[in-house]
Amino acid sequence: MFQIVNKKMLNNTVCEMDVLAPMVAKKARAGQFIILRVDEGGERIPLTVAGCDENEGLVKIIFQIVGSTTEKLNQKNVGDSISDFVGPLGNPTEIENVKNACVVGGGVGCAIAMPVARALKNSGANVTSVIGFRSKDIVILEDEFKEISNNFYLTTDDGTYGEQGNVCVPLERLLASGTKFDKIYAIGPLIMMKFVVATAKKYNIPCIVSMNPIMIDGTGMCGCCRLSVNGKMKFACVDGPDFDGYGVDFDEAMWRNNMYKEFEAKKREETCNLFKKEVR
Ligand SMILES: Cc1cc2nc3c(=O)[nH]c(=O)nc-3n(C[C@H](O)[C@H](O)[C@H](O)COP(=O)(O)OP(=O)(O)OC[C@H]3O[C@@H](n4cnc5c(N)ncnc54)[C@H](O)[C@@H]3O)c2cc1C
Numbered sequence: 121m122f123q124i125v126n127k128k129m130l131n132n133t134v135c136e137m138d139v140l141a142p143m144v145a146k147k148a149r150a151g152q153f154i155i156l157r158v159d160e161g162g163e164r165i166p167l168t169v170a171g172c173d174e175n176e177g178l179v180k181i182i183f184q185i186v187g188s189t190t191e192k193l194n195q196k197n198v199g200d201s202i203s204d205f206v207g208p209l210g211n212p213t214e215i216e217n218v219k220n221a222c223v224v225g226g227g228v229g230c231a232i233a234m235p236v237a238r239a240l241k242n243s244g245a246n247v248t249s250v251i252g253f254r255s256k257d258i259v260i261l262e263d264e265f266k267e268i269s270n271n272f273y274l275t276t277d278d279g280t281y282g283e284q285g286n287v288c289v290p291l292e293r294l295l296a297s298g299t300k301f302d303k304i305y306a307i308g309p310l311i312m313m314k315f316v317v318a319t320a321k322k323y324n325i326p327c328i329v330s331m332n333p334i335m336i337d338g339t340g341m342c343g344c345c346r347l348s349v350n351g352k353m354k355f356a357c358v359d360g361p362d363f364d365g366y367g368v369d370f371d372e373a374m375w376r377n378n379m380y381k382e383f384e385a386k387k388r389e390e391t392c393n394l395f396k397k398e399v400r
């Protein structure tokens with residue numbers, strides 16, 4: 121069993137937890153993830169390692185409550201335990217030889233982007249962060265990004281905070297004014313990553329994306345997380361989750377991610393309190 125040591129809500133639907141998992145804390149690096157089950161017989165869900173405290177043996181996870189398992193996890197409190205917490209899985213993000221990086225995060229994707237930005241900063245890179253949200257009330261990790269960024273930009277779609285527009289607005293402006301990056305790292309909704317890749321391509325800058333398809337085993341056995349990259353089949357859990365954005369077939373990935381929408385919506389209606397409150 122893995123005990124929850126700290127818990128904090130970052131906004132109405134995003135929760136941060138520190139879980140006591142010393143073996144994972146010792147090995148995990150930016151870009152890797154864990155698979156957990158809240159209780160025996162529960163569904164396995166992948167969550168990115170948002171940070172580690174090796175001395176205390178703690179692993180930080182930041183998750184959005186979007187359905188039945190994330191809601192069940194959110195019902196746990198400090199002192200409670202979760203039954204399985206397996207990792208680190210996937211490959212660490214490649215940050216070697218990057219001197220000037222741009223990290224682009226969208227929504228809860230910022231929880232995944234944050235450890236990447238921090239690792240780049242710790243490796244001595246100059247880090248520009250561009251983070252975007254739909255609206256002011258769901259902004260997360262602003263102070264954390266500011267602390268580790270040489271340049272920081274925040275956008276909201278509705279203009280209620282920061283600059284109005286999506287993350288591509290400041291990104292395009294920076295690139296058009298001649299700012300050069302060795303690499304752009306984009307992490308967020310598929311549609312956001314697709315457009316960040318298109319912007320990066322216009323200026324011939326390599327763009328890494330972090331893919332988050334449905335996963336079951338996380339070890340390359342079930343085939344559930346397959347993607348097409350440069351026309352070849354890849355498994356996000358063992359070949360990724362990071363890929364060269366230029367090669368990813370985003371349209372196929374979006375189609376595959378929607379395959380279980382109906383089933384998930386039904387499950388949410390049956391089991392998820394947050395969703396029940398919304399429809400009432
Ligand atoms: C490598 C990886 C890292 C991730 N890291 C984070 C993170 O740090 N924070 C965060 O909030 N979310 C993260 N996710 C997404 C997270 O796994 C899903 O939000 C979660 O599984 C939803 O489960 P649910 O039962 O609450 O919701 P459901 O109602 O079952 O599903 C809601 C949506 O979540 C996605 N989803 C559902 N089951 C899975 C699954 N087994 N694997 C992947 N996606 C699924 C689907 O897109 C679905 O439409 C990550 C996904 C992957 C693949």
Ligand code: FES
Pocket residue numbers: 334335336337338339340341342343344345346355356357358
């Ligand atoms: S999650 Fe099963 S192969 Fe990747």
